[in-house]
Each structure stands twice: as C-alpha cells, then as structure tokens.
Amino acid sequence: MVTGVSRPLGARVAARLAADPRIERVVGLDPHEPPPALRADLAEVELIRADPRAAAGAFVDLGAEAVVHMAVSSAPDAQHGGRQAMKEQNVIGTMQLLAAAQAAPALRKLVVRSSTAAYGASFRDPAVFTEDTEPRAVPRGSYARDILDIEGYVRGFRRRRPEVPATVLRFAPFIGSAAHTTLTRLFAQPFVPTVLGRDARLQFVHVDDALEVLHRSVIEDHPGTFNVAGAGVLALSQAVRRAGRIAVPLPEGTLSSVLALARNVGIGEIGLDQIDLFVHGRVVDTAKLVREFGFTPRDTATAFDDFIAAHANGSSVTAARLAAAEQAILDGIRRTRAAVTERAGISEKASAGGDAS
Amino acid sequence: MLPGHADFKLPKPAAPVKVNGRRPIPEVPQMNGHPEEPAAAEVAETRDAVDIWDQRVARGLAFLRRRLAGAYEVDDFGFDPELTDAVFQPLLRLLYRDWFRTEVFGIEHLPADGGGLVVGNHSGTVALDALMLSVAIHDRTPAARHLRLLGADLVFRVPFLSELARKSGATVACNPDAERLMSGGQLVGVFPEGFKGIGKRFADRYKLQRFGRGGFVSAALRTGTPIVPVAIVGAEEIYPVLADVKPLARLLGLPYFPVTPTFPWLGPLGLIPLPSKWLIQFCPPIPTAHLTEHADDPMVVYNLADQVRETIQATLLELLEKRPDPFGI
Numbered sequence: 037m038v039t040g041v042s043r044p045l046g047a048r049v050a051a052r053l054a055a056d057p058r059i060e061r062v063v064g065l066d067p068h069e070p071p072p073a074l075r076a077d078l079a080e081v082e083l084i085r086a087d088p089r090a091a092a093g094a095f096v097d098l099g100a101e102a103v104v105h106m107a108v109s110s111a112p113d114a115q116h117g118g119r120q121a122m123k124e125q126n127v128i129g130t131m132q133l134l135a136a137a138q139a140a141p142a143l144r145k146l147v148v149r150s151s152t153a154a155y156g157a158s159f160r161d162p163a164v165f166t167e168d169t170e171p172r173a174v175p176r177g178s179y180a181r182d183i184l185d186i187e188g189y190v191r192g193f194r195r196r197r198p199e200v201p202a203t204v205l206r207f208a209p210f211i212g213s214a215a216h217t218t219l220t221r222l223f224a225q226p227f228v229p230t231v232l233g234r235d236a237r238l239q240f241v242h243v244d245d246a247l248e249v250l251h252r253s254v255i256e257d258h259p260g261t262f263n264v265a266g267a268g269v270l271a272l273s274q275a276v277r278r279a280g281r282i283a284v285p286l287p288e289g290t291l292s293s294v295l296a297l298a299r300n301v302g303i304g305e306i307g308l309d310q311i312d313l314f315v316h317g318r319v320v321d322t323a324k325l326v327r328e329f330g331f332t333p334r335d336t337a338t339a340f341d342d343f344i345a346a347h348a349n350g351s352s353v354t355a356a357r358l359a360a361a362e363q364a365i366l367d368g369i370r371r372t373r374a375a376v377t378e379r380a381g382i383s384e385k386a387s388a389g390g391d392a393s
Numbered sequence: 394m395l396p397g398h399a400d401f402k403l404p405k406p407a408a409p410v411k412v413n414g415r416r417p418i419p420e421v422p423q424m425n426g427h428p429e430e431p432a433a434a435e436v437a438e439t440r441d442a443v444d445i446w447d448q449r450v451a452r453g454l455a456f457l458r459r460r461l462a463g464a465y466e467v468d469d470f471g472f473d474p475e476l477t478d479a480v481f482q483p484l485l486r487l488l489y490r491d492w493f494r495t496e497v498f499g500i501e502h503l504p505a506d507g508g509g510l511v512v513g514n515h516s517g518t519v520a521l522d523a524l525m526l527s528v529a530i531h532d533r534t535p536a537a538r539h540l541r542l543l544g545a546d547l548v549f550r551v552p553f554l555s556e557l558a559r560k561s562g563a564t565v566a567c568n569p570d571a572e573r574l575m576s577g578g579q580l581v582g583v584f585p586e587g588f589k590g591i592g593k594r595f596a597d598r599y600k601l602q603r604f605g606r607g608g609f610v611s612a613a614l615r616t617g618t619p620i621v622p623v624a625i626v627g628a629e630e631i632y633p634v635l636a637d638v639k640p641l642a643r644l645l646g647l648p649y650f651p652v653t654p655t656f657p658w659l660g661p662l663g664l665i666p667l668p669s670k671w672l673i674q675f676c677p678p679i680p681t682a683h684l685t686e687h688a689d690d691p692m693v694v695y696n697l698a699d700q701v702r703e704t705i706q707a708t709l710l711e712l713l714e715k716r717p718d719p720f721g722i
Contacts, residue, residue: 160565163471237467237469237559269467271471271473278463353461361458
C-alpha cells in the first residue's frame with residue numbers, strides 16, 4: 037500500500053512497485069484524485085480515494101503487508117487548503133495511519149518518507165549530520181516541525197511493534213530533470229533570492245535515486261533511519277552560478293518579511309524552512325545508507341547538472357557565454373597591446389631618426 | 394618596447410627604479426629564515442619566448458571565469474581550496490611576512506601527511522594568530538597543507554564572517570566535526586583557551602588561561618591523532634588590551650569589549666595591528682594512538698590536556714627570551 041499517490045513522487049513509487057513482479061498488488065491511497073498527468077503512471081495501481089482516517093478499514097480489508105508512507109508534503113499547497121491542510125495531512129495523517137498499521141496483524145514492513153529537515157538548524161550544529169545527531173532546538177519551519185512529529189510517531193510504532201521493520205528515509209531536497217519542489221521552482225527562475233552574507237552548503241538527491249532507495253527498502257529489510265543524499269556539496273552561490281542564474285542577496289529580515297507578504301497574497305510558497313536552509317545549509321553523512329543498501333546515489337553535483345540540463349532556458353550567465361567573454365577580453369587585450377607595441381616601435385624609430393638628423 | 398614583452402630588457406645599469414610596481418631587484422631572500430624565492434626562475438621565464446604578461450592575464454581571466462561559472466569544488470565543511478590559495482592566503486601573507494616578520498621553528502614536528510591536532514595559545518583580541526598559524530603551515534610544509542581551524546559558534550553566527558571562515562576551511566568547534574576532520578587525515582587547529590585567551594588584558598600576556606574541559610584531547614584520543622603543541626609569540630602585542638568594558642560587551646552580545654591605546658580612540662585606525670615581531674615554535678608531537686580506549690577517561694584526558702598546556706607555557710617562556718624586544722626586527 038502506498039499513500040500520497042496524487043503527488044508525483046508517490047505516484048512514481050507506486051508505479052515502480054507495481055512494475056516489480058515480486059509484488060502482487062499495489063494499492064494507492066490518497067484523499068485527492070491524482071491529476072491527469074499522473075494517470076499514465078498509475079495504470080497498474082489500484083486507487084482508493086480515502087483519507088488516512090479510513091486507512092484502518094482499508095488495512096483490514098486489504099491485508100496489506102507493506103506500507104510506504106509518502107503522503108508527507110513539504111510546503112503548504114494553496115489549492116488543497118494551505119498550511120492547515122498540510123499539517124492535517126502530515127501530522128494527523130501519519131498518526132492515524134500508524135495507529136491503523138499498529139493494529140494490522142498482517143503488516144510486515146513500514147517505510148516512511150522523512151527529510152533531512154529533521155536535523156533542524158542551529159549555528160552550533162556540526163557541519164555534517166549523522167543519523168544519530170539530535171536537533172539542538174525545535175526548528176521554526178513548519179515542515180521541519182512536522183517531520184519531527186512524524187518521526188516521533190514512528191518511534192512510538194517501533195516501540196509497540198518491534199517485530200515490524202520500520203525504515204525511515206531522511207531525504208535531502210529532491211532534484212533532477214523531473215523534480216518539482218519549492219526549491220527546484222526557485223532555481224528555475226532567472227533570479228534566485230539568497231540571504232545576504234550567507235552561503236549555505238546544499239546537498240541534493242536525484243529523484244531516480246530516491247525511487248531506487250524506496251524500492252529497495254520495500255523489497256529488502258533495512259530497519260532503521262537512513263540519510264539519503266548525494267555525496268559532495270554545492271555552495272548555494274555555486275549552485276546559482278552553475279545554473280546560470282543570478283543571485284539576489286537580501287538581508288535575512290527583509291527576505292523573511294517579503295516572503296511572508298508574498299505568502300499572504302497567495303504567490304510564492306517559500307517558507308521559513310527554505311530560509312533556514314539558505315542560512316545554515318545542511319549536509320548529511322550517507323555512509324550508513326551506502327553500507328546497508330549497497331547503493332550509492334549519484335553525487336550532488338551530477339544530480340544538479342541533470343536539473344540544469346532540463347531547465348537551461350531560464351539561465352542568463354552560462355558557462356559557454358562566460359568562456360566566450362573570457363576569450364573576447366583576452367583577444368581584446370592582446371590586440372590593444374600589439375597595437376601599443378607597434379606604435380611605440382614606430383615612435384622609437386621616429387625619435388631615433390630625429391636624433392640622427 | 395613594453396615591459397613584460399619577450400624582448401623587453403631592463404636598462405643595463407640596473408638602478409632600483411620601480412617598473413610596473415615591482416622592484417627589478419629581488420628582495421633579500423634569506424630574511425626571517427624563509428626559503429629563497431625562485432627569483433632566478435622568474436627572470437628566465439621573462440626571457441622566454443612566451444609573453445609572461447599574456448600568461449598572467451589569461452590565468453586571471455580563467456580564474457574569474459571558473460569562479461563565475463561555479464566550476465570549483467567545495468568540501469563537506471564548505472572549504473574552498475581554490476579561493477583560499479588564490480585570495481585569502483596571499484592577503485594574509487602580506488601581514489605574515491612584511492608586517493609581523495614571522496619566524497617559524499620546528500616545522501618538522503608537523504606530520505607530513507595524515508591527521509594531526511595543532512594546539513596553540515590564543516591571544517591578540519582578534520584571532521589573527523590562528524590565521525598566521527595557517528599561513529605558516531601552508532607556506533612551510535612541503536605538501537603546502539591547509540590548517541582546518543575550529544572556531545567558536547559566535548564566528549558562525551555573524552553573516553559574511555561565517556562564510557569567510559567556512560570557505561577558508563574553518564568549522565564549528567565541536568567533537569563530531571573535529572573527529573571527522575582528523576579521521577579524514579586533515580590538520581586541525583584548535584585554541585582551547587577560546588575567548589579567555591584572546592580577550593585577556595595586556596598585563597596577563599603570555600600567561601596561558603584555563604583549557605576548558607579538554608574536549609580537544611578526547612577528540613584526538615578517539616581518532617588516535619598525534620597532538621602537536623605550538624607556541625605563538627607576538628600576537629599579544631598587536632592590540633594591547635588595557636581594559637575590558639563589560640557592560641558594553643554585554644550590550645553588544647560580545648564576549649569582551651577591548652580598550653587598547655588606539656581603539657576605540659582612533660576609530661578605524663585603531664584596528665591596525667601594532668607591528669610586533671612574531672615567533673612560532675612547533676613542539677614535538679604527543680602520540681595518542683596507544684590511548685584510544687581511554688578517550689572517555691576524564692583523568693587521562695585531563696592529564697594530557699595539562700601536559701599540552703605545560704609544554705606550550707614552557708615554550709612560550711623560551712621564545713620570549715629569544716625575542717628581547719617585542720617590536721625588534
């Protein structure tokens with residue numbers, strides 16, 4: 037059973053699992069109708085339109101053996117009720133799903149989508165987070181707070197059903213040609229707002245690698261919490277430059293108020309989560325994932341290159357143009373110097389001639 | 394004929410006139426015990442058929458292009474080696490060589506490769522000693538090693554400063570970061586006195602302050618990394634702190650607010666450090682590989698921290714005898 041199939045990632049997970057011959061039956065559970073674009077993906081998936089409250093009944097009827105909980109949204113969606121609905125879905129939805137899962141005797145596996153936002157953001161944080169780093173303070177971003185609540189419910193589930201392997205996957209922000217998140221929309225614009233005086237270290241994970249990890253965690257047994265990210269780091273300024281965008285640094289206070297204003301009038305969806313990410317950056321250690329899954333996601337720079345290739349039309353300062361400008365300046369300097377040298381040579385001769393006369 | 398062109402030659406009787414801001418006669422090479430600069434090679438290159446200024450311009454433009462296109466590498470801690478080597482180090486080297494006339498002893502005690510924990514005394518109101526130490530290590534080790542400094546979290550709170558620190562290889566002073574760097578074979582620099590060291594008054598100069606809880610020792614023990622104590626003389630005189638205005642410091646959220654003979658009286662001019670003479674002495678490394686299982690034993694940790702402290706204090710006194718005049722040549 038896969039929750040959250042009305043969203044691209046959930047739908048792709050469900051489709052991928054449905055294509056695997058080892059899995060008999062895949063059921064997608066979502067309170068919303070999947071958009072037409074995702075219909076093709078979900079051809080093999082049985083859809084049940086129900087919110088997690090109804091999950092308890094569904095569990096018993098279906099005898100689900102594995103639950104992949106993807107119904108975790110990272111940003112409020114104005115079409116589906118904004119922050120209220122987001123919290124309802126993330127926190128209350130997870131609580132009810134896990135309560136139902138706890139009572140389902142046939143359940144053999146639980147996979148929950150989490151995020152590296154679980155580490156919070158503090159100036160005293162270590163540079164690299166391992167799975168057992170505790171957040172130093174309750175984060176101010178709504179998504180990060182939801183993630184902490186969700187992980188809390190999973191801990192409760194593990195305590196009550198210790199025989200069911202529960203996998204929590206803490207994903208770095210998704211990127212790739214097909215990714216659509218708040219962050220990718222931000223990088224797709226020609227101008228990217230950044231925080232003045234801060235240059236966060238970012239890590240991404242390619243969507244295809246995230247799917248691979250989700251797939252493996254359903255097929256294989258990997259109980260525990262895992263960071264899922266591409267190795268390596270891009271500084272925010274570096275990422276903006278590589279994407280050929282122009283960074284617009286704003287002081288943190290101004291940025292917060294501008295974004296709050298934008299949110300209130302209903303445009304933009306950048307929250308405190310993104311500001312925290314842009315101030316502090318977030319880098320995780322993926323050694324545990326590589327060791328236990330035997331799978332290495334492609335590194336952050338490669339994943340980001342894939343994204344750039346798909347969004348090349350919004351870029352203004354591309355590497356090719358820079359190289360051309362470099363060549364032009366170099367040629368210009370060479371030509372000027374050659375001309376000056378020539379003129380100096382002529383005047384030298386002239387003065388030599390003048391002396392002689 | 395332009396200077397810098399392949400056929401350009403200096404006028405025969407080489408009077409020390411400035412040509413393009415560079416003196417034609419190389420500076421006294423053996424000054425302050427620094428290795429001789431490859432001046433001869435540079436001259437030969439000028440005579441070479443290739444135009445040296447053309448190369449320089451091309452190299453500069455290529456550097457700019459790489460920076461603007463984001464075509465460089467940053468490690469997990471945000472360290473940007475290209476920017477550090479091309480921009481930060483040359484600027485700091487001016488202070489290091491020409492302003493403070495730094496002399497370095499015992500560089501052979503630093504491990505040539507692999508991890509190491511460099512522990513120093515801290516002084517000088519702003520942490521210039523840490524920066525000078527990193528220049529000394531980069532310039533004098535054969536492998537041009539980078540020192541990865543551990544800084545107080547206050548540094549990482551301040552916009553701009555935090556990014557400068559990260560890009561030059563520093564990170565927050567906490568055990569996970571220190572252990573990750575050391576097990577990655579990096580040279581880590583730590584100043585256990587912290588703000589107590591740099592904020593102390595001029596009257597207390599060269600008296601080591603308390604060494605915290607010795608967290609640096611347990612990090613070294615856990616990774617089996619040798620500890621290299623280092624004594625730095627000279628930083629105490631750059632901004633002699635006469636008084637510390639505690640209420641003002643509390644108001645500004647700083648650990649101390651220094652009053653020196655020039656600051657805050659002369660405004661920005663008061664920020665110019667006094668040109669004291671600097672000596673840096675590396676002491677023989679203390680191996681820790683055999684103590685790895687004692688990393689959590691407070692007695693072992695405390696004794697080792699004390700040993701490091703005593704070594705630095707004794708070396709400081711020795712160095713002070715070598716340097717009778719703080720502002721001498």
